[in-house]
Structures are given as structure tokens and as C-alpha cells.
Amino acid sequence: MRATTDSADxxxxxxxxxxxxxxxxxxxxxxxxxxxxxNGRADVARETRRRVEEIIRKYDYQRRSDQRTIKxxxxxxxxxxxxxxxxxxxIRGVEQVAxxxxxxxVLSEFQGRRTPGRGWVEDVLRRRPAAVISxxxxxxxxxxxxxxxxxxxxxxxxxxxxxxxDVPSIGATxxxxxxxxxxxxxxxxxxxxxxxxxxxxxxxxxxxxxGYRSAMETAGLSxxxxxxxxxxxxxxxxxxxxxxxxxxxxxxxxxxxxSDLQAMGVYQAARExxxxxxxxxxVIGFDDLPVAQWIGPPLTTIRQPLEEMxxxxxxxALSLAVGDEPAHTRIELATSxxxxxxxxxxxxxx
Numbered sequence: 001m002r003a004t005t006d007s008a009d010x011x012x013x014x015x016x017x018x019x020x021x022x023x024x025x026x027x028x029x030x031x032x033x034x035x036x037x038x039n040g041r042a043d044v045a046r047e048t049r050r051r052v053e054e055i056i057r058k059y060d061y062q063r064r065s066d067q068r069t070i071k072x073x074x075x076x077x078x079x080x081x082x083x084x085x086x087x088x089x090x091i092r093g094v095e096q097v098a099x100x101x102x103x104x105x106v107l108s109e110f111q112g113r114r115t116p117g118r119g120w121v122e123d124v125l126r127r128r129p130a131a132v133i134s135x136x137x138x139x140x141x142x143x144x145x146x147x148x149x150x151x152x153x154x155x156x157x158x159x160x161x162x163x164x165x166d167v168p169s170i171g172a173t174x175x176x177x178x179x180x181x182x183x184x185x186x187x188x189x190x191x192x193x194x195x196x197x198x199x200x201x202x203x204x205x206x207x208x209x210x211g212y213r214s215a216m217e218t219a220g221l222s223x224x225x226x227x228x229x230x231x232x233x234x235x236x237x238x239x240x241x242x243x244x245x246x247x248x249x250x251x252x253x254x255x256x257x258x259s260d261l262q263a264m265g266v267y268q269a270a271r272e273x274x275x276x277x278x279x280x281x282x283v284i285g286f287d288d289l290p291v292a293q294w295i296g297p298p299l300t301t302i303r304q305p306l307e308e309m310x311x312x313x314x315x316x317a318l319s320l321a322v323g324d325e326p327a328h329t330r331i332e333l334a335t336s337x338x339x340x341x342x343x344x345x346x347x348x349x350x
Contacts, residue, residue, distance in 0.1 A: 018059040027052045037149050046142070053145050071152075071321070073103050074129040075314060078120075080110045080137045080160070084234065084261060085289045086306065090135055090157065093310025101318060103130065110137060125150050131317035133310075136160050136202075153320035157313040158306075160202050168320065168329045170313040174204045177302040177335035178211025178256070181284045184300075184337055185254045186219050189345045190282060194227040194252035196241045196262050205230070208258055208286060227252055231262070238265025246273045246281070253346040254282035260289045263299055263342075278344035288338050297341035305333050 024034045029048060036044050037052040038061075044052075055061075077094050079087055091107070098105045106127065108120065121143045124132060131153045138161050139147075139154065147154050156169040163169045178195075185193050195212045198205030209228065216223050229245065231237025238257055245252055246269055257263035263285035267277060275281045277297060285292060288303035312333065316326060 174207035182215035238262030242269035
């Protein structure tokens with residue numbers, strides 16, 4: 001009687017490697033179908049793709065590096081939108097690393113969507129970049145799987161949501177930044193402090209607001225729910241939320257804005273309300289964009305090292321592209337307080 005072996009052993013070549021033929025046999029599909037999944041092709045049924053990818057992960061199958069799978073000398077940099085100076089700082093960081101490695105950068109924008117459309121991943125797979133760097137965006141599980149099957153590593157910079165445990169990400173110490181900003185205002189004597197966060201479901205925004213809450217509670221100050229506002233990270237949201245706050249019968253004496261752009265909107269709302277910054281209203285932002293030091297008065301803010309974050313993400317992506325395993329899947333760079341002219345003690349503390 002012939003001895004039997006398990007499916008993994010029977011599928012190995014004499015060198016002990018798992019083959020596409022084995023994967024096809026175990027999945028109950030043809031070898032060309034497995035090849036399509038490995039190469040990220042779109043013309044495979046979703047359930048079939050899921051089954052094949054599970055087996056690929058099960059045996060940690062690595063595609064051969066032959067002439068058909070050579071990658072382009074490119075980094076794909078993906079944004080949900082490209083409307084602000086914030087994005088420019090990220091681009092600078094990635095481009096610096098790309099130049100150092102004699103590579104080019106391809107920019108993609110999702111026009112405000114957090115998740116790319118169906119055609120995006122096909123475009124990436126046709127380009128075959130060395131890696132994809134996704135900024136403040138969420139790729140679907142299927143899109144991540146297709147990049148993985150195509151041998152294209154993914155790194156997320158400043159993730160909007162919680163990346164999966166197998167998706168490396170680069171961020172900043174947002175909670176600590178929110179804590180530092182609020183503690184500074186409390187140290188000046190402010191007690192009625194408002195916060196304008198970004199979108200409530202966005203990871204960095206939640207962390208900044210949580211830092212604000214922690215600082216208030218640690219100082220023994222109650223958090224008035226009416227002083228906790230949310231919007232996007234742009235000027236208009238800062239203006240609208242600040243206008244509502246300053247129109248209250250008991251307005252705040254200080255506002256912690258979730259971004260420098262929001263802080264610029266707070267400035268405008270204060271001017272329209274007849275208030276002076278910082279004499280009547282202290283304002284602190286978050287990001288330390290180049291414009292922060294040039295507006296009037298120069299903006300006190302929490303510096304988020306955007307260019308350094310982007311560069312770290314690009315270096316990590318290139319490391320993954322050559323097969324290195326990251327020591328950590330989540331890296332956070334430190335934030336710091338930059339004091340300028342937009343904050344002062346409240347009048348009643350003078």
C-alpha cells in the first residue's frame with residue numbers, strides 16, 4: 001500500500017517550496033486561476049479569490065521574481081484629497097526619499113473618498129510600483145489582498161481608521177499632542193476651553209480630543225459637551241464651529257483647533273465677533289504648517305512632523321519591497337508644542 005502524505009508535503013517541489021499547482025489543487029481551481037490571483041487580476045470571482053488567498057497566506061507562498069514580475073522604479077502615493085498645505089508636506093517627505101533612491105512618485109487622489117474606487121487597484125497593478133503609500137485613507141480588505149497577492153507592499157501614513165495588524169503604519173502622538181495643547185492653555189489660566197476636532201470616526205481626531213479630555217479631567221475641570229465640536233480639518237469647518245461657540249452666552253476663552261487650517265477659521269470667526277486674538281480669545285492649532293508662523297498673530301500650535309512621517313513611511317515601504325520584515329507595524333513620531341503669539345492668559349486671570 002502506498003504511503004500517504006499531507007497536502008502541503010505532497011505539493012512541495014524537491015527544494016521544499018510550495019507551488020502554484022499545489023495551491024490550485026487545494027483550492028479546487030485551475031493553475032491559471034491561481035496565477036490570476038497572484039498577479040492581482042480582476043477577472044476572478046470574489047469567493048474564488050478569497051479561497052485562493054487564504055491558501056496563499058496559509059503556506060506563506062512567495063511569487064517568483066522573474067521578468068514578468070519586475071517592478072517599476074516607482075512609489076505610488078495615494079491621498080483622499082489634495083487640497084491643502086498639509087498634503088504638500090507629505091509629498092515633500094516622500095519625494096525626498098524617492099530622489100535619494102532614484103525613483104519617481106505617482107500621485108493619486110480619491111476626491112474626498114476614504115476608500116479608492118474599483119479601478120484604482122487595477123491601475124496600480126498595471127504600473128507595478130515598488131510599494132504603495134496610502135495617506136489618511138482606508139483600503140478595503142479586498143484591495144489590500146490584491147496588492148498583497150501582486151507582491152506590492154502597503155504602508156499607511158496618518159491612518160484615518162485602525163489599520164489591520166498586518167498593515168504597517170506611520171503616525172504621530174496625537175493623544176499626547178491634544179494633552180499638551182490643553183495643558184498649556186490650562187497653565188495660562190483658561191478653564192473654559194473648547195475643542196474643534198476633525199471627523200469623529202477619524203483615528204487621529206479621536207486621539208486629539210481624547211487628549212483634550214484627559215487634560216481637562218486631570219486638572220479637575222469639567223468637560224462641557226457643548227464645547228466639544230467636530231468638522232473636517234479645513235478652514236470652513238473651523239469658522240463654522242467657532243462662530244457657533246463664540247455666539248453662545250457663555251463662550252470659551254480659548255479654542256484648541258484640530259488643525260492649523262481650522263485655527264485660521266477660528267481667527268475669522270473671532271474677528272467677526274469683535275474679539276481679538278489672543279487678548280480676548282486664545283487659539284492653538286495642530287500641524288505647524290509653514291503658514292502658521294505668517295498669519296496674524298503667528299499661531300501657537302502642536303507640531304506634527306508631517307514631512308518626517310512621510311519620509312519614514314517611504315523608507316519603510318522600500319524596506320518591505322526588498323523583503324525586509326518591519327520591527328514594528330505601528331510607528332508614532334513625537335509631537336511638540338510651538339508657542340507663538342495666539343495664546344495668552346485670559347482677562348480674568350490678569
